[in-house]
Amino acid sequence: MKTGFDNEKYLKMQSERIKERISSFDNKLYLEFGGKLFDDYHASRVLPGFSPSSKLQMLLSLASQAEIVIAINAEDIEKNKVRGDLGITYDVDVLRLIEIYQNHGLYVGSVVLTQFQGQSGACTFKAKLENKGIPVYCHYRIEGYPKNIPLIVSEEGYGKNDYIVTSRPLVVVTAPGPGSGKMATCLSQLYHEHKRGIRAGYAKFETFPIWNLPLEHPVNLAYEAATADLNDINMIDSFHLSAYGVSTVNYNRDIEIFPVLNAMFERIFGKSPYKSPTDMGVNMAGYCITDDEVCREASRQEIIRRYYESLLKHADQEATEDELFKIEFLMNQLGLTVYDRKTVAAARARANQDGVSCAALELSDGRIITGKTSELLGPCSAVLLNALKEIAGIDQDKLLISREALEPIQRLKTQYLGSKNPRLHTDETLIALSISASSSGDAGKALDALSALQGCQLHCTTRLTKVDLNTLRKLGLQVTMEPVQ
Numbered sequence: 001m002k003t004g005f006d007n008e009k010y011l012k013m014q015s016e017r018i019k020e021r022i023s024s025f026d027n028k029l030y031l032e033f034g035g036k037l038f039d040d041y042h043a044s045r046v047l048p049g050f051s052p053s054s055k056l057q058m059l060l061s062l063a064s065q066a067e068i069v070i071a072i073n074a075e076d077i078e079k080n081k082v083r084g085d086l087g088i089t090y091d092v093d094v095l096r097l098i099e100i101y102q103n104h105g106l107y108v109g110s111v112v113l114t115q116f117q118g119q120s121g122a123c124t125f126k127a128k129l130e131n132k133g134i135p136v137y138c139h140y141r142i143e144g145y146p147k148n149i150p151l152i153v154s155e156e157g158y159g160k161n162d163y164i165v166t167s168r169p170l171v172v173v174t175a176p177g178p179g180s181g182k183m184a185t186c187l188s189q190l191y192h193e194h195k196r197g198i199r200a201g202y203a204k205f206e207t208f209p210i211w212n213l214p215l216e217h218p219v220n221l222a223y224e225a226a227t228a229d230l231n232d233i234n235m236i237d238s239f240h241l242s243a244y245g246v247s248t249v250n251y252n253r254d255i256e257i258f259p260v261l262n263a264m265f266e267r268i269f270g271k272s273p274y275k276s277p278t279d280m281g282v283n284m285a286g287y288c289i290t291d292d293e294v295c296r297e298a299s300r301q302e303i304i305r306r307y308y309e310s311l312l313k314h315a316d317q318e319a320t321e322d323e324l325f326k327i328e329f330l331m332n333q334l335g336l337t338v339y340d341r342k343t344v345a346a347a348r349a350r351a352n353q354d355g356v357s358c359a360a361l362e363l364s365d366g367r368i369i370t371g372k373t374s375e376l377l378g379p380c381s382a383v384l385l386n387a388l389k390e391i392a393g394i395d396q397d398k399l400l401i402s403r404e405a406l407e408p409i410q411r412l413k414t415q416y417l418g419s420k421n422p423r424l425h426t427d428e429t430l431i432a433l434s435i436s437a438s439s440s441g442d443a444g445k446a447l448d449a450l451s452a453l454q455g456c457q458l459h460c461t462t463r464l465t466k467v468d469l470n471t472l473r474k475l476g477l478q479v480t481m482e483p484v485q
Contacts, residue, residue, distance in 0.1 A: 001364050001455035003049035004294030005285075010054060013284040015061045018203075021282055022065070022169050025201030025273075028193060030186040031282070033174040034206035038100070043207050045478065046222045046299040047285065048455070055205075059106060059172065066170040067109040068101055070094055071180045074113045074122035083177055091125045093176040098134065109166055110135040114181030117141060137162035139181065139188055146184075146260045153267040158191040178230070187264055194268050201273065202265075204254075204280045209234045211248045211278050212286040218299035220249055221330050225306040228326040229319065240276035248278040301457065301478070303330055304341045308480040312463070315483040341480065343459035346370055357462040359383040361477070363391065364456060373423070376406065379460055380468050381429040387453065388433075388446040400443045405435035426471040453477055 022029040035043075038056040051057065059066055073081075076090045083093055098108050111129055113122050116138040126136045139161040142152050151157045164185075171189070173182045186202050193200035208223035220234050237250040239258055254277040261280075265272035274280050289295055307327045313319035331337070338344045346360035350370040358372045359379040369390050371382030389396055409428050413419040424432065430450075436443035454476030461482050464472075472479050 001048060002291070002294045004289060004291035004298065005047040005049035006288045006290050007049055007051050007054055010050070010285060010288040011058050011061065013287060014058045014282070017282045017284050018058075018062065018170065018205075021201060021203050026199040027169045028166075028171070028198055028200035029169065030171045030173060030189050030200060030202050032182045032186050032202070032204045033172050034182075034204065035208070037097075037172075037174055040207070042222075042226055042302070043285075045305075046219050046302050047289065047295055048298050049290070050285075055207075056104065060104060062170060063105055063107070065168055066172055067107045067166055067168040068172045068174060069109055069164060069166070069185065070097060070111045071114055071173055071175045071182050071185045072111065072125075073180050074116045074119045076177075076180070077113075077125050078119040078121045080121075081177070090176040090180075091121075094125075094129075097174070097176065107168070108134065109168075109171070110137055110164055112137045112139055112162075112164060112181075112185050114139045114184060115141050135165070137164045139185060146257065149260065149263050149267060153191060153264055158188040159195075161188045161192070163192040164189055183261075187261075187268075190265075191268055199269070202280065203282050205282050207283060207285055209249045209251055210286040211237070211250060211281060211283060213249065213289075215249050216333065218296045218303070218334060221333065222299040222302040222306070223251075225303045225327050225330050228306065228310065228323045231322070231326065237276050237278045240278040243275040248276075250277045250281075254280075300334060300336055301341060303327065303334070304336060304338060304344075305478060305480050307331060307338070308482075312481070312483045341457065341459060342366075342368060343457050344480070347459045347461050351461040357460070359458060359460040361387045361453075362457040363387065364452065376423060377429065378423045378425060378468065379462065380458070380464060380472060381424050381426050383458070384426055384429060384453075384472075385433070385446070387456075388449045391449040391452045392442070392445040394442050394446060398442060400436060400440070400446050401429070401432045402436045402440065402443075405432040425465060426468045430471070450475060 038053050040052050040055060044050045044052045072090055072094050081090050082088065086093065094111060101108050111134055113126060113136065116122060129136050142157045145152055173185050175182050190200050190202055209220040213220055215234055215236060224232060224234055233252040234249055235252055235255055237248045237255060240246060240248045258277045262272045310319050310324045310327050314324050343360040343362050346368045347358050350358040350372060354372050356373040357379045358370055360368055360370045361383045362368055367390065369383055369387040371379055371386045373379050374382060385400055386396060409424065409432055410422045414422050433443055433447055437447045456477055458472060458477045459480045463483060463485055464481050469479060
């Protein structure tokens, strides 16, 4: 696939910028880490060339200087709040994150329970972490937060919080999800460090919106589409424009909270180190775009994908009319329709022609391959095999899967697993193809072509099963589907 982003340049520039920010304070920086620290697939889709693990790689380059503090809201533990993308509770995710960071050689210094009021679930989780040797600290609810600054920045406010003991210059504060109290944790630590005579610093690392791209650049609008459920809005940073005469982009929540943060900095330090929300950021992604049009087109496609996701959620009563309207508005801003996604037109045309559910797949060179529902295959299984034939140079009329590989799977499904549908899902199709590859050279060629599907676009005229969707995503395909059975 075409790339429009220099990942190596990004890793180097981002690491250097963080080092600069550490040195501008007393060799102590609390870095609030927004978004996903690894598996950042949104960034890799809108900035082709960006590695989903870029942030993790960047931190690994600073591993000797960095430690991680994970913040989790005690109320979220009590309410068993679940990460929608993973389907696991926040406390379970904290344990997962600790294991992942440690396996990568990163030092997890501690966990902080924010909004702590002695909740039973939080106390149980605290004991569990301590049994694993993970230090746990408690930060408490402060009345009037964040507006009652005299109380917040006092011994009765931040002063009541546990001081988190850290040992390295860079303290990365991350969390399992939004509302976990990352920023409050950082500011509380600044207060406590200042009491100890250390002029520690604070910075924020969010990839989006990209501050030095135009407000209506598709990359920034794709971020709005991705956060339509939160109703985040990209805005010109008026504080930065007033201070420097330079137009930069931030988002509404950071701009709205900045006067409060600024007042807290002044109360802690006597003078704020920042004149704008943009000043607080350390994001260098905008400097690493190598092909603007590639990133623009990738972002336009992302917005259409987000629209289809919201259609599905709305059909399941999991998204509001406002969320759907927000993405439709963004599409209108860019003059987009669903037909700007080539696979939509191709899949719908094939479905109208054959009268069955169909799928279309766009290869990296722009060729469009289609597939239809049959007695043996679902639409995505069919288009997958057709695309592999095309990539491997195999005649489309040639059968890739042998009857010997097919029959046992169908018999297992219908006779033993109680399925009324003998059609193969995509994972079953790939298993059958791999079995056939032991005796068929063409099947082997098709199997070897799987890697060429990475980053390709696919649309289906019917709703996919979770099994099919997960398999296609594992292959690196970017999938949309109509919200119909």
